[in-house]
Amino acid sequence: MAAQSAAPARRRDDATEAWIVLAVWMATVVGGTITGLLTARAAEGVFAEQRADRRSVSAVLLADVPLSASGIGGAHDKASAKVRWTTADGVTRTGSTLVETGQKAGAEVEVWTDGRGALSTEPPTPTEAAVEAGVLGVAAGLALSGPVFGVGAVARWWLDRRRIQQWGTEWTRVGPLWSHMTG
Known part of the structure; x- marks a missing residue:
């Protein structure tokens, strides 16, 4: 009886898959941390x-800001209102910003401006x-x-398809030999 060569216990594709999984986890941990x-x-x-x-500057309300119609937010409701302020270089400007509701025209409010003196957020x-x-x-x-796991999944899918194709090829070769032994 001729000795047949035994298939290796671990195929090259299995080792490749292990390296892919390791690379995906390393890229996720190291790359994610650095990013x-x-x-x-x-x-x-x-x-x-x-x-x-x-910078925080004082501004003057140009119109009344009515109370909120919802009544839900209480004293913390805000509405857009026209204000006037003076920039650090002495220029008077007007604009709209959010202020607390229920204030009257002429009231002093705090607004935030950027380096050019334009209204900004705090x-x-x-x-x-x-x-x-x-x-x-x-x-x-x-x-x-997400993309790293996606690339890893595609690579593993490709390896799985390749292994299934190899198994099919091997079965086509070995299957007929088994059917002769059972007769």
Whole structure:
């Protein structure tokens, strides 16, 4: 009886799949961490620039701001209103911004301006900026994981199809030999 060569216990495709899984996890962990840290650092830089650039100034309401019709938010309801303020270089400007409701024309309100004296939003506090930068960093890291897992899934799908095709080829060769032994 001639000795037949035994099929290896582990096919080359199985080892390839193991390396693909390892690469996907490494890219997710290392790449996600680096992406998240870079994003968080960039966001913190933007927030720091906003805090350095923006200033709180006094403005005067040009019209009454009626109470909110909803009555739900209470004293914290805000509405858009026209205001007038003076920039650091002495120029008087007008514009619309959100102010608390229920105020009368002529009331003094606090508004935020940017480095050019235009109305802006209040910059985030250092704590708010740190939290938002952290959330953005985590989101960026997770956003990287989607495509990485997708590429890994496609590679594993391709390997599975190739293995199934190889199994079919091997069965076509070996199957008839088994049917002769059972007679």
